[in-house]
Amino acid sequence: MSIEIAEARATDPGPRALIEASQELMRALFRPEQNHFLPTEALAAPDIRFLVAREGEELLGCGALHVKPGYGELKSVFVGDAARGRGVGAALIAGLEAAARAEGLELLRLETADELAAACRLYARHGYARRGPFGAYADNGCSVFMEKRL
Template sequence: MEQALEFGKADATSQIGRVLIAEIDAYLKDLYPDSIGLCYRASPEEINTNGIFFLATLDGNAVGCGALKRTKFDEIELKRFYLRPEARGKGLAKKMLAILEAEALAMGFETIFLETGPPQIEAVALYEGAGYERCGPFGGYPDNPLSIFMEKRLVDELSQSNGSAA
């Protein structure tokens, strides 16, 4: 029986929002133990102030989250995208990513950006498979060998899915 994924807007400062964000931080600390100062985190408060937080539940249990955050240059950035290990490998990340992209487009953004890193092999594969392309630093980030910057033109994808020319 297929499990029911729900992915909707939530408060990043809620107890479960803070728990999931703490799990992301612990995961990143394991991946980047000597470079934790170079991880570009957004606090729950920062997300609520400058963006939108989404909570993923599977049959009523919190399994992940994601956020859209405005940069200081009024771009939209994917942040805090995370699935608990037990929820991975089920296609949920693709569904969550598509919902966040649709939300960014509905907010009036033509392009969505993200920053990840070389140790996050699965994340890079997910993003590339979803049509993200590598780009240079955005949003005021410094160029850094531990960063992979990516972007996706949402308007191009929308016009392709509608069968019209861009």
């Protein structure tokens, strides 16, 4: 079976469970002021494109594109433990980049952290380069900021 990327509602039970698992991990790793995830309900806003990765009926991961003036921001990209190492993250990034292109965006940005080394490596493999803080983010000594021109 192959990995399918599709739009979904963040507030539906399956996607919500993935988001909650992601947020639980972020709370375990970082102090509250270092967490920049969006609440589940915010991931259902009109300026968000929310995607899930699935294999058959099994949800493997999720990610969101926050459409902003002049760029898109990747948010809540998460792959469940059992699905890691199977190309799910790469498939989600490809899906989010396709969604950005469909929105006419030419630049993607994201915030992650060195503690999420696998995520940093994944983004770097897909052409994302480190940069300074953007938008409302501040340099907090923990966050890693990256961007990619499409």
